[in-house]
Amino acid sequence: MSDPILFTRDLWVRVHDPNGGGSPIAVVRGANIELQRGATTCLVGESGSGKTVLMRALLGISGARPGVTAGTAWARPDGSEFPVPLVGPRKRWRGRALPSLRPGWAGYVFQHPSHSLDPLLRVGDQVGASVTIAHSGLTPAAVKRRVLHWLETVHLPNPEAVAQLFPHELSGGMAQRVAIAIALATEPDLLVADEPTTGLDWSVRRDIVDLLGELCRARGMSLLLISHDFQVVEHIADQLYVMFRGELVEDGPRRAFFEPGPGSHPYTRELQARSRALEEGSSPPRLHLAEQPTSSGAGCVYAHRCPWIREPSPERSALGERCRSVRPPDFRPSSDHRVRCIAVGEPT
C-alpha cells in the first residue's frame, strides 16, 4: 500500500550564522515526510516556514547557510533503500548531489527560472547536458532530437528557435518551461517544484501547474510541489503537508483538506481562508505579525498567532496557557490524517 520513493524520520535542519559564531538556529524541526511513488505531494506554508530549506537539504543542494542536520532520510528508487547523506557543515566542492543514486534521479524546478538557467549557455545546450546524463553515448544529432522532444513536451512553441536562445532572451513563463524541460530531460523519478509559479504572471501560473501535474501523471513520476497557496495545489495534490515555523503541523490525503470532515489545524484554516479571500478578491484576514513567538520553544509553534487563543470561545477558554507551555501531541482524526494541535485533539 505505502510505497514511498523518499522518506525522512525526524529530520532537523539547523542554520549557521553566516559569519560564524552563535548557536545554529533550527529551521526545520523533526520533519517526517513521505513521498509516495507516482503521487503528487504538496508542501504548503507561508514564506519562511522552512519548506525550501527542508527539500534542498534533503536533496543536498542547500545554499551556504544550512549547516548541521540531524535525523535520517531514505530514498527507495526501486524498492531497495538508500540512505540520503545529510549535509554537514558546508563543504565547498561537494561534487554531485545525492551521490548514492543514479545521476538525474531527482529533478528540481527552482522558484526563479531566471536564476536556475545558466546565463552563458544556449537553452539547447543546457537541455542537451541533461539528455547526455540520462543517455550517454548519443550522437550530436540524436541529442538534438531529444532536446527538441523535451522542449515540445513542455509545450514551448517553435522548439528549434528556442533551443538557440540564451536564457535572458526568454520570458518568465518560457524560462520556467525550459527549466522544467531541463529537469525532465534526465528522466527523474522525483521532481521537486519549488513555488514554480511565484515569479510568473497570473495568466501562466495555472498553465505551469497543470503542465507539471499532467507530465507527472503521464510518466508515473513523483512530484513534490512547494507552495504557499492552497488554490494552486488544490486540483493536483494527492497528499498534503502543512508547515509552519519549521514544523509539519498537519498532513493527510487530499480529502482531509478539501472535504468537510473532522478538525484541521487552525493554521491550515488560516491559509485556506487567505487563499479563498485572494481568489474572491476580498481582503484576507488580518495577520497579527506584531505578536512574537515565545522564545523558549516550548508549546505550540502557532500559539502566538492562533485565533483560538486570541479570541477564545467559551469552551476553549482554558486552552491558551496549555498551548503556550505544552508541546502539542499528534492527533489522528483518521488513520492517514495527522494534526498537531491540542484543541483539535480534544473537542469539547
Add this chain to the structure above:
Amino acid sequence: MTLSSLWTQRHRQDQMGPVSVFGFGVLIGLVGLRIAAMFVDSSPRLGLQDEQLLPAMAGPSWDHLLGTDQLGRDLLLRMVDAVEAFFLPGLFACLVAALIAVPTGAIAGYWEGSKGAAVLRGLLTMISAWPRLVLVVVVVAIFTGSVRDPAAWAEVRLYLLGGLVGLSYIPQLGGAVSERVQHFRREQFVEAARAHGLSDRRILLWHILWANCRHLVLRHTCTLFGAFILVETSLSYLGDYGVPPPRPSWGNILAGVRHSVVHSRSLMASSDSWSPAGLWGGVEQAIQHGGLLGVLAPTIAIAVSIAGVLALAEHYARRDRP
C-alpha cells in the same frame, strides 16, 4: 525566502565584534599619538646642544625605551612625532575625496543616463587609469621644480600628497556611491516619495545619501586613510617626495636605519648571500647594531595602523548592508 530568525541574527552582528574593537582601539591610539606629537619636538635633538651626546644606534634603555637612531636621536620620540606626517594630511585626503566623490557619484547615479552623468562617469574612468603612486610622484616632482622655501614647501607638500591621494581615490568612492544611488533610484520608495511631492534634492540628500550611503562613505574613507599611510610611508622611505629628513616619518626612520644596517649586512654577506648562515648573519648584525628596533618599531607601527584603519573599514562594511 526570508527567515525571520535570520534577521535577529543579522542585527546581532551590528554590535561590536573583535574587529570593530581593534579598529576603534587603533583609531583612539592614533588620535592620542597625534595629540602627544604636538608636545614632542624630536627633530633638532642631535645631541649637540645642552644635552649629553647620545651614542648612535644604541639599544633600548630606561631613558630611551626604543634606543636611538643612526644620529643618536631618541627613537620613541621620533616614532611619536612621525604621526604628524600622515594624520592631518590623511584626513585632508579623506575630505577631498568625500567632497568631490559623493556629489559626483550621487549625480551620476541619480540622473543616470543624462549627458552630465556620462561626462562625470568618463572623468571617473580616466582618473581610475592613473596609478596612484605615479600620479603623486609626477605631480610632486613637477611642483618641486620651483621651490624657493624648502621648509614651508615640506608642509605644503604633505597636503598636496593628501590631495592627490584623495583625488586618486575618487573613482572608487564615486563609483560605489553612484552604484548605491542607482540601486535605490530604481526602488519603489523613491517613486513613492516623488509621488508624495518630495523634491529630488530632498530624496537624494536625506533618504538616499544620509540614510543609505553614510556607512558606505565612512568605510571608503577609512580605506583611503590606510592608503594614505601607505603612500606617505612609501614615499618617505624612498626619500625624495615624502617627509624631508629632519622631520620624522615612519618611512624615513626605516630608511635612516637602513644605511647602517645594509652597510654592515653587505660587508658581512658579500660572500655567501643565500646560505642559512648568511641569512642568520643579517639578523645577528641587525641585533648587534641596535638597528633591530629601528626596523621593527616602524614596521609594526605601519602594519598595525593600516590594519586598524582597515578593520574600521570592515566595521562600517558590516553595518552597511542595504
Add this chain to the structure above:
Amino acid sequence: MGTRTRLVGRHIATFGGVVFVSSIVFGALVWWAPGSPQRIDAGAQLDQGFWGWLLSFWLGLIQFDLGPSYRGIPVDQLLVKGAIKSLPLIVLSMILSVGGSLLAVAIMGTRASSSFPLVRTAIHSISLVPVFLLGYLAVVLFAVPPDGVFQALAAIAILAVGDGMLTDIFLGIDDEVDQLLDRDFVHSARLRGVPVGPTLARHLALPLAQIAADKMAYVVGGVLVIEKVLGIQGIGWMGYRAATHHDFLLLLAITVAVTSLVAASQLGVDLVRLATDPRTTPNVSGQEVG
C-alpha cells in the same frame, strides 16, 4: 552584429579618450608648472605653444621617435628598455597572485574567509605590509642579490603579496566563488550530475580578469617602489629618476605609457566580456519566437 560592433567601438573610444585626455592633463602640468624646464627648453622654438608642443609629442608617440631625453638617450629607447624589465614583473606577479589565490581557495574547500579565521588573518597580516617594507626586508634580512634571477623572483613575489594585493585578490576570488556556488543553476547542475567544473570555469573567467584589471593600477605603483628599492632599472625606476632629474619629456612619456597600460587592461576585460557574455548584446533572433 551591428550592436556588437558599435559596443566594441565604444569601448575602444573610451580607451582612446582616457589616454588622450590623460596626456593633455599631464602635458599641461608639465608645461605650466612653475619653473618648468620643459617650457624653457621648448622656448628655443618660440613659435611652438603648448598645443604645438603636445602635437609634436603625439606625433612622436605615433612615429616612435620622441627625441632625446635629459641625458641625450632617445626617450623611446629608454621606454622600451624599461618596459622589457617591468612588464614581466607586472604580468608574472599578477599571475602569481591570482593563481595562488585560486589554488588556495580550491584547496581550502569551504568558504575560506569565514571557516578559516587563522588563514584569513595570516593573509591579511602578510599582505598589509607595504611593498617597500617587504623589499627592505628582502634586502636587509634575506640579502637579495643586486641583480639576476633571484632579484626578479623576489620582486615578483613581493609585488604579488604586498600593499594588500593578495588580500584583495584572494578575498575577491573567495567571494566570487562563494556567490557562484550558491547560484541555482550550479545547484541544478550538481543535482542532475552535470559536471560543475566547466560551468565554474566559464563563470569565473570574467570576474577573475576583472579583479586583475582593477588591481593593475596598484601593481604599477608597486612596481615603481620595488624597482626603486631593489634597483631594477625598469619603467618605475626610470620614472622616479626622471622625476628627480626633471626629465619631463621622459616623465610624460612614461606616464602616458603607464596610463595606457592600465586603460588597456580594462579595455581587454570589456572586450572579452563582449565576446563571451551573451547578455551584453541583445540577440535579434529572440523576436521571432516571442
